[in-house]
Structures are given as structure tokens and as C-alpha cells.
Amino acid sequence: MARILVRDIKKTFGKFVALKSVSMEVADGEFTVLLGPSGCGKTTLLRIIAGLETADRGEVWIGERRIDRLPPRARNIAMVFQNYAVFPHMTVFDNIAFGLRMQKRGSEEEIRRTVEWAAELVHIESQLEKYTGQLSGGQRQRVAVARALAVRPQVLLMDEPLSNLDALLRLEMRAELKTILRECATTTIYVTHDQVEAMSLADRIAIMHGGEIEQYDTPLEIYRNPATLFCGGFIGSPPMNFLEAERVAPGRYRVGGLELEGPRDAGPKLLLGIRPEDLEPVADGGAALAGSVLVVEPLGSHLLATLRLDGRLLRFAGDADLPLHPGETLRLRPRADRLRWFDPESERAVRS
Amino acid sequence: MRTRLLYATLAVIASIWVLVPIYLLAVSAFGGPETINAWPKSLLPERVSTETLAFFFGVRGVWNAILNSILVAALTMVMSILLGAPAGYALARFVFPGKDGYRLLVLLTRAFPIAILALPLTVRFIEIGIYDTPLAVALVHTALALPFAILVSSSLFMGVPKELEEAAWTLGCTRFQAFRKVVWPLARPGIAATMIFAFVVSWNEVFAASVLTLRERTLTAFLLTSLNESPLHFRFAGGLFLIVPALIFIFAVRRYLFSMWGIANR
Numbered sequence: 019m020a021r022i023l024v025r026d027i028k029k030t031f032g033k034f035v036a037l038k039s040v041s042m043e044v045a046d047g048e049f050t051v052l053l054g055p056s057g058c059g060k061t062t063l064l065r066i067i068a069g070l071e072t073a074d075r076g077e078v079w080i081g082e083r084r085i086d087r088l089p090p091r092a093r094n095i096a097m098v099f100q101n102y103a104v105f106p107h108m109t110v111f112d113n114i115a116f117g118l119r120m121q122k123r124g125s126e127e128e129i130r131r132t133v134e135w136a137a138e139l140v141h142i143e144s145q146l147e148k149y150t151g152q153l154s155g156g157q158r159q160r161v162a163v164a165r166a167l168a169v170r171p172q173v174l175l176m177d178e179p180l181s182n183l184d185a186l187l188r189l190e191m192r193a194e195l196k197t198i199l200r201e202c203a204t205t206t207i208y209v210t211h212d213q214v215e216a217m218s219l220a221d222r223i224a225i226m227h228g229g230e231i232e233q234y235d236t237p238l239e240i241y242r243n244p245a246t247l248f249c250g251g252f253i254g255s256p257p258m259n260f261l262e263a264e265r266v267a268p269g270r271y272r273v274g275g276l277e278l279e280g281p282r283d284a285g286p287k288l289l290l291g292i293r294p295e296d297l298e299p300v301a302d303g304g305a306a307l308a309g310s311v312l313v314v315e316p317l318g319s320h321l322l323a324t325l326r327l328d329g330r331l332l333r334f335a336g337d338a339d340l341p342l343h344p345g346e347t348l349r350l351r352p353r354a355d356r357l358r359w360f361d362p363e364s365e366r367a368v369r370s
Numbered sequence: 371m372r373t374r375l376l377y378a379t380l381a382v383i384a385s386i387w388v389l390v391p392i393y394l395l396a397v398s399a400f401g402g403p404e405t406i407n408a409w410p411k412s413l414l415p416e417r418v419s420t421e422t423l424a425f426f427f428g429v430r431g432v433w434n435a436i437l438n439s440i441l442v443a444a445l446t447m448v449m450s451i452l453l454g455a456p457a458g459y460a461l462a463r464f465v466f467p468g469k470d471g472y473r474l475l476v477l478l479t480r481a482f483p484i485a486i487l488a489l490p491l492t493v494r495f496i497e498i499g500i501y502d503t504p505l506a507v508a509l510v511h512t513a514l515a516l517p518f519a520i521l522v523s524s525s526l527f528m529g530v531p532k533e534l535e536e537a538a539w540t541l542g543c544t545r546f547q548a549f550r551k552v553v554w555p556l557a558r559p560g561i562a563a564t565m566i567f568a569f570v571v572s573w574n575e576v577f578a579a580s581v582l583t584l585r586e587r588t589l590t591a592f593l594l595t596s597l598n599e600s601p602l603h604f605r606f607a608g609g610l611f612l613i614v615p616a617l618i619f620i621f622a623v624r625r626y627l628f629s630m631w632g633i634a635n636r
Contacts, residue, residue, distance in 0.1 A: 070536050090539040097540045103533035107555045116551075117541030162537075169541065 020081030020172045020205060021046045022067065027076035029062055036062045037073070038229040044205055044222075051216040052209045053252070054226035060209045061177055063226070067207065068097050068175050080172055091120075093173075096166035100178040102158040104150040110137070110161050111146040117169040136164040139198055156187045163195070167202055174199070176208040180215065192218060213253050217241070225249050241293075243358065247365040250291050250358070256322065256333040259297075260360070261307075263288045271359075274307040274327060276351065281359050281368045288368060289360040294322070294335035296356035299348065306349035307332070314342045323348065392613065398606040399423060426607035429600075435592035436611075438504055439573060442588050445508035446515055446572035447565045453512070454519025454568075455561060459549075461520065462527035463535075476517045484510070488581040495582060502584045510578040515568035522567070522626065526560035527553065563626035566619045574616055 022044040029037040037059045044050045052060040065071040067078055069090035078086040085093045096117065104113050114133045123129065137143040140160040150158055159179055166174055179195075180188045196219055199206055210216055216223050217237045224234040225248070233245035237253075244250035250258035263271040263280065264287060271280035273290050280288060300306040309325030309332055316338060323342055325332045334350060342348065359368040400418050426432060460466075461473060491510065495501040500509075530553050538548035576590035583591055593608045 068536075068540055070539070089544070090536070091542045091544065093540075095540060097537065099533045099537060101531065101533055103531065103537040105534060105537075105552055107552075116538070120538075120542035120547065120551075165537075165541070175540075 021048075021079075022173055022205060022207065023077075023079035024063070024067065025077040025079070027063065027066060027078070028074045029059070029066060029071065030074055035229050037066075040076075040229075040231055042224055042231060042234055044207060047203045047205055049199060049206045049208065049219060049221045051220035051223045052207060052226055053211070053213060053216040053220075053223050055211060055252070058226040059229040060211075060226045064175050064177055064207060064209050067173070068095055069093050070097075094171055095173045095175055096169050096171035097175040097177065098159070098162045098166050098179045100181055102155070102162045102182070104158050104161045104165070106149070106151050108150070109146065110142060110148055110150060110153070113150060113161050114146075114165045114168050117165060121169060123169070132168050133164075136168040139167060139201070140164045140194075155183055156191060159183065159191065163198070167198075167204070171204065174202075174204045174206040176206065178210055179208075181210070181212070188215075195219065213255065217253070223253075225252060227252075242356075243367065244291065245367050247289065247291070247360050250360075254293060256294050256335070258291045258293055258358075259332050261290045261292070261327075261330070261332070262362075263290045263359070276305050276307055278352070278357060279354065280357070284359065284368045285361065285363075287362060289362050290352070291358035291360055291367075292352045292356060294333040295320075296353045297332075297334050297336075297350040298353060299336065299340065300351045304351075306351050308347055308349045311342055311344050311346050311348050314344060325350075392617075395606055395610050395613070398603065399610040422603045422607045423611075426604055426611070429596075429604065431587070431592060431596075432589075432608075435587050435589040438507075438583075438586055439589040441504045442507045442511060442579070443569045443572040445504060446511040447569045449508065449512040450515040450519040450568040451523075451561065451565050454516050454564070455523045457520045458523030458525075459527050459553075461524035463532065473521075476520050479513060480517055484514075484577050484581075488578065491578075492581060501582065502586050504586060504588075506582050507579050507588060508572070510582065511572040511575055512568075514575060514578075515571040518571070519564050519568055522564045523557070523561060526557045526564070526626075529560075530556045560626050563623035566623050567626075570616045570619050574612075 022042075024040060024042045027037050027040045029035075040059070040063060042050075052063060054060045062071060066073045066086075069085070069088060073086060076086070077084055080094065105116065108116070111133055114136050115129050118124070118129045118132055123132070133146070134143065137146055140163050142157060142160045142164065145153065145157060145161075150161060153161065159182075163179070180191055183191060192215060208216075208219060220237055222235060223237055223240055225232045225240065227246075227248045233240055233249045235243075235245075240249055240253055244253065244258065247260065250260070261273050263273045263278070265280070265285070266272050266277060269280055269282040271278050271288060271290070278290070280290075297307075307327055309327035311323055311325055312331075313324040315322040315324075318338060321336050321338050321340055321342065323334045323336070325334060325348055332350075334348065336342075360366065361368050399422055400420070401422070457476075461469065466472075487510075492501065495506045500506045534552050534556075535548045538552045539545070543551060574590065575588075576594055579588040579591040580594055587595070589608075589612060593605075593612065597605055
């Protein structure tokens with residue numbers, strides 16, 4: 019167990035800049051998720067920490083040790099790969115024991131005990147004698163996790179470990195992973211492009227976009243206070259709504275038919291960010307955002323509606339029993355404490 | 371349905387095209403001297419005798435030639451895999467400037483006709499004192515087999531996912547250990563096939579072997595030089611003994627040869 023410190027990492031592949039200048043710190047025992055669309059550099063960052071890729075510049079520290087010049091085997095890490103990467107010519111037992119044997123961790127007897135401990139942790143203790151070719155995808159990924167945990171790494175690195183599993187199995191494995199990893203309390207960096215996965219697993223999420231970390235915070239904080247337009251649009255399903263706002267007086271902005279309290283020291287044009295569930299239907303005839311309902315999606319737990327408002331689409335999430343029909347006009351008002359403002363030029367949040 | 375019939379017909383024709391000469395060769399080799407000169411030919415062997423084959427193996431120099439052939443082919447096999455497998459690994463795993471050019475260059479070595487190289491090679495081999503030795507022939511055969519060894523082994527190594535190797539590194543292996551523990555066991559059957567292919571290339575090669583040897587003939591070279599002055603049944607027996615090992619080996623490794631052609635298409 020140890021903290022991870024990444025300082026000013028830059029990486030280019032030919033002309034493509036994969037990482038611009040990335041710095042982050044993961045606390046001891048913390049579970050950090052690197053989240054972003056494909057090509058954002060999240061896997062590259064993970065592979066640099068693992069030592070499978072060399073950064074152009076920058077430092078990587080694990081605990082009090084600078085490791086960016088060390089080969090992967092000397093870094094005291096373990097990695098779980100997207101396509102499992104279990105060794106097909108070995109039994110499950112030999113797979114899990116592989117790292118222990120290579121690093122000469124004790125006698126065969128001690129290794130056997132560690133293997134059994136790891137196998138039990140991921141519930142494959144009954145499969146130890148099988149070859150990995152006989153296992154299903156989910157079981158193979160369990161073997162890969164056990165193999166990584168067996169060496170008791172200081173840092174566990176996971177590269178989209180669930181994305182090759184089918185949807186149902188992914189849900190099951192996600193919950194199980196969370197239990198297993200909490201039990202081990204290993205510092206973990208986990209790469210995914212699935213925001214639900216990130217929200218449900220992470221202590222902290224680093225949102226990556228275009229080779230940079232745009233925001234590094236707890237899931238709820240990112241959800242509530244996205245630092246950039248990208249973060250607001252990437253986290254949350256459906257994503258945050260963005261509406262154009264025009265200043266009418268210092269600290270007052272007009273959005274659609276509404277005048278709202280905004281930041282005092284900001285430009286004449288801003289974007290208002292509002293979550294679909296932070297919009298409330300207005301019963302009376304007061305000022306509101308009035309849009310015509312295009313689509314209604316009754317999801318049981320709640321209801322999603324897509325509205326057209328001044329030629330733009332607006333998503334609204336409300337009570338499941340709300341009597342809404344396409345073609346109707348719906349009048350909405352955002353919750354005053356949930357207004358988030360963004361500068362359309364810099365795409366960054368403006369604190370009010 | 372119709373296309374299947376067409377394919378089946380073509381396959382039968384191709385098989386007959388290949389198998390009939392081999393069959394006639396076998397009938398003649400096992401039939402004894404009389405069958406060979408008999409006319410009309412019967413398709414079924416009237417009697418089976420090992421007389422012809424016994425005569426063939428009894429000729430002076432045949433055994434020496436066979437041993438030379440085996441020695442040369444074995445040397446070719448070992449050298450082409452020792453040189454070819456690392457090159458194939460590099461092609462499969464590393465990105466380096468001129469990689470595509472290198473791949474092409476490897477194939478280009480086959481573009482030089484042996485006939486042009488024969489004279490300079492002979493002169494050079496005499497200079498360094500290895501003319502008329504199995505080693506000299508094996509060197510040339512290695513040059514012939516190497517492009518295949520490189521390209522086939524590169525496709526074999528490409529077939530072993532890179533992540534397996536990377537996982538081994540993160541679990542405590544050096545590059546070499548990861549290769550030995552993970553890549554090698556998975557690529558081994560294919561490597562064996564590549565070696566057998568190199569063996570067959572050498573076993574069948576006749577021109578370089580004839581030019582570069584005088585007394586230490588390989589079987590092909592020996593048969594070529596003694597063909598004109600030997601009786602017909604001797605030629606049949608020699609021919610049969612030449613093609614049978616090659617056929618068996620190629621049949622055994624046919625699966626891997628497809629993977630080689632697969633990469634040629636890429």
C-alpha cells in the first residue's frame with residue numbers, strides 16, 4: 019500500500035499528443051478511476067505508471083520511491099488487462115502462482131496458501147485445476163484479478179477490466195470487485211469509459227479529455243459541480259443541460275423567458291448548466307422555461323422527457339406519475355441552488 | 371450447391387494431378403525391374419517387391435548422399451530458426467523505422483537467382499575453405515529458407531497477445547523470462563512447423579547443392595548427376611525416396627503454412 023504521485027507527465031506518439039502535462043496524486047488505499055472517452059490518454063497514463071510505456075518527461079512516484087525509470091517488474095505493481103491476459107497454457111493455479119514464483123515469494127507451500135487465499139477472494143477456488151481455456155470470460159477475469167492480488171502489490175492497476183463482459187455479468191462483477199478491493203485496501207487506479215462504473219466504484223474520479231485531467235474529485239462533487247462543460251456532459255445520464263444566458267444587469271442573467279441570479283464578475287454571455295432532475299414543473303403562470311414535449315420515456319423509477327426550447331433540446335427528469343404527452347407545452351423552472359455557470363469561451367465553470 | 375460441386379470437382383482434379391504421378395512412381399519403385407519396361411502399363415501393381423529399393427540403397431554413394439542431405443537439412447533447420455525467430459519476434463513486437471522496408475527486403479532475398487550467386491559463392495567458399503562441405507550447402511539453404519522462417523515466426527509471435535507478455539513483466543519477469551515462460555510455449559508448435567518447412571526446403575533444393583559440392587553430394591545433387599547413367603528403376607526409387615519425406619512433413623505442418631500465406635496477403 020502506498021500513495022501514487024504523478025508529476026508533469028507528457029507523452030506523444032509521433033505527432034499525436036496523448037498526454038499534455040498530467041499531474042495527480044492518489045492517496046494511500048484510495049480507489050481512483052481514470053474516466054474519459056477513447057483517445058483521451060487514460061490508458062496511456064495507466065501504462066506509464068505500470069512501466070509498459072515510457073513518458074517523454076515527468077516523474078512517477080510510488081510511496082517514497084521514484085519508479086519511472088524502473089522496469090515493470092521492479093515497480094511493485096500488478097495489472098489487470100481488458101482482455102484478461104491469463105496464460106492459456108497454464109492451469110488457474112499456475113496462473114495465480116505465476117507472480118509469486120517469479121518473485122520467489124516463499125516456499126511452494128506458502129505459495130499454495132496464498133493462491134488459495136486469492137482464489138477464495140474471487141470465488142474460483144473450485145476451478146484451480148482447470149486450464150483457463152475452459153473458463154468463461156467472467157471466470158477468466160476473476161483469475162486475472164486473483165493473479166494480481168496474490169502478489170500483494172503496492173498499487174493495483176486495472177485497464178477496463180469489465181468492458182469485455184456482457185452487461186449482466188458486468189453489473190455483478192462490478193459489485194463484487196468493490197467488495198474485494200475494499201477488503202484488500204490496495205491503492206488502485208482503474209481505467210474506464212463507463213461513467214456509471216466510475217461513479218459506483220471510485221473514491222475519486224479523474225476526468226480526462228484531450229490528454230489532460232479536467233477534474234479530479236469525488237463522484238458526487240463532479241456530478242454537482244463539474245469544472246468544465248465536458249465534465250458536466252460526460253458524467254450523468256442523461257447529461258447536464260446547457261442553456262445560453264445573456265446578462266441583463268450585473269449578476270442577473272436571462273435564460274429563455276427567465277431572469278436568474280448569476281455570477282457578478284462574469285462576461286455578458288454565459289452558459290447555464292442544469293441537471294435534468296434539477297428542473298421543476300411550474301404549475302402557476304409565473305416566469306418559466308416553456309418547451310414543447312418531443313419524447314416521453316417512462317422509466318418506472320422516474321420519467322425522462324425531451325423538450326424543444328428555442329430550437330435547442332432540453333432534458334427533464336421528473337416524477338414517474340407526471341401526466342406528460344408529446345406535443346404538450348411544459349413549463350419548467352431550475353432549482354435556484356443547482357444553477358451552474360460556464361464561460362462559453364474557456365468552457366470552464368464560473369463560480370457565483 | 372452448384373459452387374460446392376464446382377469446388378469438389380476442382381479439388382478432385384487437383385488431387386489427381388498431384389497424386390497420379392506419385393502413385394505411378396510408387397508402383398514403379400515397388401514393382402521390380404520388369405514392371406517398368408512392361409507395356410501396356412497396369413494401374414495395379416502386379417507384384418510387390420523391394421528389389422528396386424534394395425538395389426537403390428545398394429548403389430555406392432547413396433547412403434553417403436542421404437546422410438549429407440539429412441545433415442544439411444538439419445543444419446539449415448537450426449540456423450534458419452536461430453536467425454529467423456528473433457527477426458520474426460522483432461517484426462511482430464517492435465516498431466522501428468524502416469519496418470515495412472525490412473519486411474520487403476526479407477522477401478527480396480528470394481529475388482536473386484541462385485544461378486547468378488553460384489559462381490561468386492563457389493569462389494568465396496573455396497577461399498575460406500568450406501567448399502564441398504555440408505556447411506556450405508546449409509548456409510545457402512538457410513538463406514533460401516530464412517524469408518519463410520522470419521515471416522512465419524513473425525505471424526506466430528503476433529498471434530500471441532502482447533498483453534500476455536506485459537502481464538508477465540508486471541508479475542516479475544524480465545523480457546527474456548517472459549519470452550521463455552509465456553511466448554515460447556505458445557509459439558512452440560508453430561516454430562516446430564517452421565523448422566520442418568526449412569528442413570523440406572533444404573531437402574528438395576538441388577541447384578546450389580550441385581554447384582557447391584563435388585564429393586559430398588546431397589541426395590538431390592547425387593541423383594541429378596547420376597540420372598543419365600543409371601537404369602530407369604533406380605531413378606524411380608530415388609524419386610520416391612526424395613518426395614516421400616517432404617510430402618509427410620508438409621502434410622504434418624500444412625496448418626501453419628496457411629498462416630504464412632495469411633500474412634503474405636496482409
